Amino acid sequence: MKILGLVVEYNPFHNGHLFHLKESKEIVNPDCTVAVMSGNFVQRGEPSIIEKFARARTAIMLGIDIVLELPVVYSLQDAGGFATGAIRTLEALGVTDIVFGSETGELSLLNEVSKILLAEPEEYRHRLHSHLKDGHSFPNARKYAIRDYVSGKDRELSFRVEEIGSSNNILGLEYLRAIREIDSKIRPHAIKRKGAAYSDDENRGSFSSATAIRKMLRLGDIESVKNAVPGEMFKTLLKEIRAGRGPILACDMESFFLPFLRLISRNDYSDFYGFVEGLDARFCECSKRGDLQTFLDCVKTKRFTLSRIRRLMYYPALKFTVDLIERSNRLGPQYIRLLAFNENGREYLSEIKKSIGLPIINTVSMWRKVLDEAKKKEMKIDENLFKEQLERDLLAVDFYSSFYSSPENRSKGSDMLSRVIYERDS
Amino acid sequence: MKILGLVVEYNPFHNGHLFHLKESKEIVNPDCTVAVMSGNFVQRGEPSIIEKFARARTAIMLGIDIVLELPVVYSLQDAGGFATGAIRTLEALGVTDIVFGSETGELSLLNEVSKILLAEPEEYRHRLHSHLKDGHSFPNARKYAIRDYVSGKDRELSFRVEEIGSSNNILGLEYLRAIREIDSKIRPHAIKRKGAAYSDDENRGSFSSATAIRKMLRLGDIESVKNAVPGEMFKTLLKEIRAGRGPILACDMESFFLPFLRLISRNDYSDFYGFVEGLDARFCECSKRGDLQTFLDCVKTKRFTLSRIRRLMYYPALKFTVDLIERSNRLGPQYIRLLAFNENGREYLSEIKKSIGLPIINTVSMWRKVLDEAKKKEMKIDENLFKEQLERDLLAVDFYSSFYSSPENRSKGSDMLSRVIYERDS
Numbered sequence: 003m004k005i006l007g008l009v010v011e012y013n014p015f016h017n018g019h020l021f022h023l024k025e026s027k028e029i030v031n032p033d034c035t036v037a038v039m040s041g042n043f044v045q046r047g048e049p050s051i052i053e054k055f056a057r058a059r060t061a062i063m064l065g066i067d068i069v070l071e072l073p074v075v076y077s078l079q080d081a082g083g084f085a086t087g088a089i090r091t092l093e094a095l096g097v098t099d100i101v102f103g104s105e106t107g108e109l110s111l112l113n114e115v116s117k118i119l120l121a122e123p124e125e126y127r128h129r130l131h132s133h134l135k136d137g138h139s140f141p142n143a144r145k146y147a148i149r150d151y152v153s154g155k156d157r158e159l160s161f162r163v164e165e166i167g168s169s170n171n172i173l174g175l176e177y178l179r180a181i182r183e184i185d186s187k188i189r190p191h192a193i194k195r196k197g198a199a200y201s202d203d204e205n206r207g208s209f210s211s212a213t214a215i216r217k218m219l220r221l222g223d224i225e226s227v228k229n230a231v232p233g234e235m236f237k238t239l240l241k242e243i244r245a246g247r248g249p250i251l252a253c254d255m256e257s258f259f260l261p262f263l264r265l266i267s268r269n270d271y272s273d274f275y276g277f278v279e280g281l282d283a284r285f286c287e288c289s290k291r292g293d294l295q296t297f298l299d300c301v302k303t304k305r306f307t308l309s310r311i312r313r314l315m316y317y318p319a320l321k322f323t324v325d326l327i328e329r330s331n332r333l334g335p336q337y338i339r340l341l342a343f344n345e346n347g348r349e350y351l352s353e354i355k356k357s358i359g360l361p362i363i364n365t366v367s368m369w370r371k372v373l374d375e376a377k378k379k380e381m382k383i384d385e386n387l388f389k390e391q392l393e394r395d396l397l398a399v400d401f402y403s404s405f406y407s408s409p410e411n412r413s414k415g416s417d418m419l420s421r422v423i424y425e426r427d428s
Numbered sequence: 429m430k431i432l433g434l435v436v437e438y439n440p441f442h443n444g445h446l447f448h449l450k451e452s453k454e455i456v457n458p459d460c461t462v463a464v465m466s467g468n469f470v471q472r473g474e475p476s477i478i479e480k481f482a483r484a485r486t487a488i489m490l491g492i493d494i495v496l497e498l499p500v501v502y503s504l505q506d507a508g509g510f511a512t513g514a515i516r517t518l519e520a521l522g523v524t525d526i527v528f529g530s531e532t533g534e535l536s537l538l539n540e541v542s543k544i545l546l547a548e549p550e551e552y553r554h555r556l557h558s559h560l561k562d563g564h565s566f567p568n569a570r571k572y573a574i575r576d577y578v579s580g581k582d583r584e585l586s587f588r589v590e591e592i593g594s595s596n597n598i599l600g601l602e603y604l605r606a607i608r609e610i611d612s613k614i615r616p617h618a619i620k621r622k623g624a625a626y627s628d629d630e631n632r633g634s635f636s637s638a639t640a641i642r643k644m645l646r647l648g649d650i651e652s653v654k655n656a657v658p659g660e661m662f663k664t665l666l667k668e669i670r671a672g673r674g675p676i677l678a679c680d681m682e683s684f685f686l687p688f689l690r691l692i693s694r695n696d697y698s699d700f701y702g703f704v705e706g707l708d709a710r711f712c713e714c715s716k717r718g719d720l721q722t723f724l725d726c727v728k729t730k731r732f733t734l735s736r737i738r739r740l741m742y743y744p745a746l747k748f749t750v751d752l753i754e755r756s757n758r759l760g761p762q763y764i765r766l767l768a769f770n771e772n773g774r775e776y777l778s779e780i781k782k783s784i785g786l787p788i789i790n791t792v793s794m795w796r797k798v799l800d801e802a803k804k805k806e807m808k809i810d811e812n813l814f815k816e817q818l819e820r821d822l823l824a825v826d827f828y829s830s831f832y833s834s835p836e837n838r839s840k841g842s843d844m845l846s847r848v849i850y851e852r853d854s
Contacts, residue, residue: 411718
C-alpha cells in the first residue's frame with residue numbers, strides 16, 4: 003500500500019497547491035493521501051488567515067483524504083523544528099512517500115547536504131560556529147559552512163550550494179534530515195515549485211503565492227482572490243469572513259503584542275525558548291517603540307531574520323519554555339490530532355488503528371480517555387509532554403479566537419468544543 | 429507649621445474637588461498643601477483618563493503645592509491597601525492634618541469604628557468570618573460584623589453602622605485605621621461631600637461626579653465636561669486629547685485583556701495577590717467569554733464586587749505577586765515620588781529635606797543615586813522592595829502609554845524620560 007504524505011499550511015489553499023497535489027499523486031499513485039497541516043499559527047510567525055477546521059475541510063474537498071494538525075509547538079518553530087514535528091507525525095501514521103516542493107526540484111543535491119546536516123562533522127560545525135559569530139543568520143551561516151566543508155571534497159556540490167538558501171529548499175533539507183534522524187523508510191520526492199516564490203507578494207493571477215493572496219484579503223480585493231484559489235477554497239473564505247471568523251491578519255494582533263511585550267522583563271525571557279545572544283535585551287528595549295513594525299525592525303539584525311523574530315514574539319504568549327521545546331524536538335509529537343477525513347481516509351485509519359504508535363485524538367474533550375488507552379496499550383509516549391503539547395494547542399485556539407470580530411464567535415472558539423470533520427462522499 | 433494632606437485621584441479634577449480643596453484649606457489654614465495622587469491607574473481598577481503628569485500640573489494650577497504619586501501597588505488596591513500607601517506617604521512628608529470627604533462628614537462615628545477595625549477584637553473577627561462565609565462582599569461583611577459587635581455595647585453606634593457602607597466612608601475609615609496603625613500624629617478632619625455621589629454617572633451639571641465626567645468624555649460631550657470641571661482642567665483635557673494622549677478609557681483596554689486573560693492558566697494565578705476562594709478558577713473559566721463586560725459579569729458574585737474584579741485583572745499584567753503586595757502593605761512605600769510642585773512647595777521640600785525618612789524621587793532615571801544616598805543616610809528602607817515598587821510604576825506607564833492613539837506618543841511614553849514639574853508662579 004502506498005500512502006502519500008504532504009506537509010502543508012494551506013493558508014489559504016491556492017491553485018499552486020492544487021497543482022502540487024495532482025503532481026504528487028501522479029508520482030506516488032497513492033491509496034491514501036495524508037496532509038499534516040499547521041493549525042491556527044503558521045511557520046512564518048503569524049496567525050492563519052482562517053481557522054484550522056475550515057482549512058482542513060477545504061483540503062478534503064480538494065483531494066486530501068486525511069488532515070492532521072501539526073501541534074503548535076512545531077508549527078511556530080524554525081524549519082528544523084517544523085520538519086521534525088511534521089515528519090514524525092507522518093511516520094507515525096504509516097506514510098510511505100512524501101513529496102515536497104522545492105526551488106531546485108532535485109533530490110540528490112538536497113540529499114547530499116542533508117547527510118552533512120545530520121552527521122555534523124567537526125569541520126562543518128567549526129565553520130558554522132565561525133560564520134554565526136560573524137553575525138550571519140542561521141540559514142546563511144549554514145550555507146557558507148556547507149560550502150566551506152564541501153569545497154575540495156565535492157566540486158559539483160560546492161558550485162551548487164548557493165541553491166540551498168531558498169526557503170523551500172531549506173524546508174526540503176530539513177525534511178530529509180528529519181527522515182534520516184529517525185531511520186524512517188519514508189521515500190522522499192522533490193518536485194519543482196510552480197508559480198510564484200513563497201515570499202513574493204505580487205498578484206500573479208491564478209498562480210499567486212499565499213503571501214500575495216493574504217495581501218489581497220487584507221486589501222479586500224476579493225476578485226483577485228477568486229482568481230487565485232480553487233472554487234472550494236473561495237467559498238470557504240467567503241463563508242468564514244461572513245461569519246466573522248476572518249480574515250485574521252498579523253496586523254490585527256498588533257494591538258495586543260505592543261502592550262503585552264512591554265509587560266515582559268528581560269529576566270522573564272530566560273524561561274522561553276530561543277531568546278539567546280541578547281535577543282532578550284533587544285525585545286525589552288524595542289518593545290518601547292510605538293508600533294509592531296518598528297519593534298520588529300528594531301530587533302532585526304543580519305543575524306536574526308524577521309520570521310524568526312515574529313515567531314519568537316509568540317513564545318512568551320503561548321508559553322514555549324526552553325524545556326518544552328527541547329523535549330518536543332527530541333521526543334517528537336506525543337499524539338496525532340485528526341482534523342478532517344473522508345471515506346477513504348476513514349478506511350485507512352481503521353486499518354492502521356491497531357499498529358499505530360501514537361494515540362489519535364479525534365475529539366479534544368476526550369483527551370483523557372485517549373491518554374489512558376495509550377497507556378494501556380503501552381505506547382511509548384511521555385504523559386507530561388502529551389499534556390503540555392495539547393495544552394499549547396488549546397491555548398493557541400483560545401488566543402486566536404479572541405481576535406474574532408464578533409463576541410459570540412470569540413466565546414465559541416474553544417478547541418474543547420470542536421469535533422473532527424468527517425466528509426462523506428456526496 | 430501646618431501642612432495639609434489630601435488623598436486624591438483627580439480623574440479628572442472637577443468642581444467638587446475644587447470646592448473640597450477650598451473647604452479643607454479653610455479648616456486647616458495650611459502653610460503648604462500636599463496631595464498624594466493615584467498615577468496612571470486608579471482605585472476602581474481602571475486607567476486614568478489622562479496621564480499623571482498632566483493631572484499633577486493641573487492640580488498645582490488649582491491650588492495644590494506639592495503632588496506626590498501613590499505607587500501603583502497601592503493605587504490599584506482595595507480601600508485598605510490604598511489608604512495604607514497614601515497615609516504613610518503623607519506621614520513621611522510631614523503632613524500635620526488631613527481632610528477627607530465622606531458621606532457622613534462626621535468624624536466621631538468613623539473614629540469609633542476604625543478603633544474596632546484596628547484592634548480586631550476576637551468577637552468582631554469571628555462575626556466577620558461568619559458573614560464572609562455566608563458569601564457577603566468584604567465591605568458588607570465588615571459592616572454586619574461591626575453592627576453585631578457594637579449592638580448592646582453602643583446603642584447610638586449600632587443605629588448608625590449602616591452609614592459606613594458608602595464608598596467614601598469606607599475610605600475614611602481606612603484612613604483613620606492607617607493613621608492609628610503607625611501611631612501618626614496626623615490630625616484627621618472629615619467634611620461632608622458636596623454634589624453627586626462617587627459612582628453616580630448622571631450629568632449633574634457643574635457638580636457632576638468624576639464617573640459622570642468620564643462618561644461625557646467617552647461620549648465626546650465636551651460641552652458638558654466644560655461645565656463640570658475648572659477651566660484649567662478643561663484646557664489640560666483638550667490639550668491631552670489633541671496631542672493623542674487621551675482620553676484613555678477602560679473599554680480601550682478590552683482588546684488587550686480578552687486575549688491576555690486567556691493566556692493565563694489557573695496555576696499561574698496562584699502567584700498573584702488576591703486570587704483566593706476560587707477566583708483563579710472563575711477567571712480561567714470566564715475568560716472564554718466573548719467580551720470584557722461578559723467576563724466581569726461572569727466572575728462577579730455577591731462576594732466579589734465589580735471594582736475588585738476589575739482591579740484583580742491588572743494584577744497578572746503588572747505582576748502584583750502575593751509577596752510584593754503583602755510586603756508593601758506591611759512596610760509601606762519605600763520612596764516618595766514627586767510629580768509636581770510650585771514655589772511654595774519647593775520651599776517646604778527644601779525645609780524638610782534633612783529630616784525626611786523616605787528617599788524622594790524627582791527624576792526616575794536617577795533612582796540609583798537616590799537609593800545610594802538613602803542608604804548612606806541609613807534610612808529605614810528595604811532596597812528590594814524599593815526596586816520592586818518602582819519597577820511596577822515604570823511598568824504601569826509603559827503599559828498605559830502603549831494605548832495612546834499615535835505611535836509617536838507610545839514610544840515617548842516611558843516614565844524614564846519624564847521629569848518632575850516645577851510650576852513657577854507667574
